[in-house]
Amino acid sequence: MGHRARPRRAAWAAALVAATLTASLTSGCTRHGPADDGRGPGPGKSSARSSGHSVLAVKIDNVGPARPQTGIGAADVVYVEQVEGGLSRLMAVFATTLPKAVGPVRSARESDLELLRQFDEPTLAFSGVQHKLLPLVRRAPLRAESPDEAADAYYRGTGKPAPHNLYVRPGELLPSAPGKAALTTGFRYGPAPSGGGTPETARTVRYPSARFTFRWSAARERWLVSMDGTPAETTDGGRLAPATVVVQHVRIRSSQYHDRLGNSTPYTETVGSGKAEVLRDGRSFDATWSRPAATDGTTFTAPDGSPVDFADGQVWVVLAPR
Template structure:
């Protein structure tokens, strides 16, 4: 895993894509096999397509980028697939006080991930810390798509990569769209793509014994319970134990509750609900859970292209336990 040294990072030069001038309506593919054409929905029955980006400068085209996938997290979307393979899972608040996940993959690509859902404006700021990431998502609010098209990332909706997506059985639309990651990334990116600023190693001094932590959104709830037997934090969603579709309990090694500003954005859903914007650049307080203990720490991310640094009160960097990390953004 990466340490605090971020180094100079060259980013792909991109041209701004033309604004979308029309949106078409398409029929959804309904099979879990083959390479069906699957539409990307923006929540209003309309579908937007991310525009292709400019080619990478010479020497960068073969450098692997990591994969970030927007994942549905309402009750109808569970159990989810492939989350246990992610290196980092971010949880954010969305419209109506609900939650959505962003799973980040660098060291392992599962066979399938999902259900895949739409992107949000604050995802663009969060993803700036990575070198030219690939973002897999079902679509976005129509006025947001031009910003996504101009962002320094490779936006991959079902319309741009239809062979990478499929509709699974057992759930209804829109909670049944899945991704085959290997059809977007030819190789596993590797740990060097994780430019998060996270450090891994021995636990910091101090802390308090802690066996359970709950984070509440207006209409969603995360609970992390320490398992001494597994040496992991077991995840529960909305009061129920959470496991993957193949029965594996979600169990990160480290959980970070990061207290951030959550403000209104310029975007709304089809019901008129404002989309919250989670501010991940700046500084504030956080709680790090590892090894059955809780540590009250500080976080800092000076600019969008930086990873996030976590330090104790005296400025000592905080190490995470080796394994999956969950970062839950909570309102400061």
């Protein structure tokens, strides 16, 4: 998985406790950075590029006005998570290819910090966070690159209303794609398990206010994505079609944070273990997922204890409520 900086990890853990105490004493729910309310980046700010040794993760808007999105087809991994109001948001992780633009970019959540600890100091592109969450983001072992820190990397597109029109240029944040070795997800790639699995033509995952359907295309050998009953396409790559879809059943609980309307922000627990289904090659394979610690990747094993390998290509991980 690569070398981890142990002192920094301990400092981040201490900061987590301190930030939690601070959040309990602080009132208000303002945003970090001007972008999330639809305004442009502040003047005089420029991007400080990463060395490019780790992945780029981008928080992607996924409500109707934000679609079709841009750049997601180039991601190596796409995580689907529940947010306020039972809606969904995406996190696209890039390691082997950096597209020209990705978006629309939206705000980060507390769960993202835990999810991203599997990578070695990733760069996180996002539009902002709640003010109470800001101390955690600043002290997390990642490079936080909102429009406040990297104004030159962001721009407002046309054709969509704010705040659904903020885009990031990955090349302004990383000098180059870090490569497949940076994907310290714990995922394995290879042939499908020789036994087990059931034929699957379509699978739908529902959140309280959103749904995703993955329909197998034998011709393309990919799972065609639909969101809320509509085929999911991108502005630069056509239909979204991952090679592997993982339905990972997780605990989704309320966090201590709320949005501007007072809705509780869900916290998606990605450390632990549970049931999963791995969809590949037109079949569904029952699996158990395991991630003992936040700095670990996630492994998937069959009922007999053997690893479940993924097909080569893009992977979607749908973090579904248990």
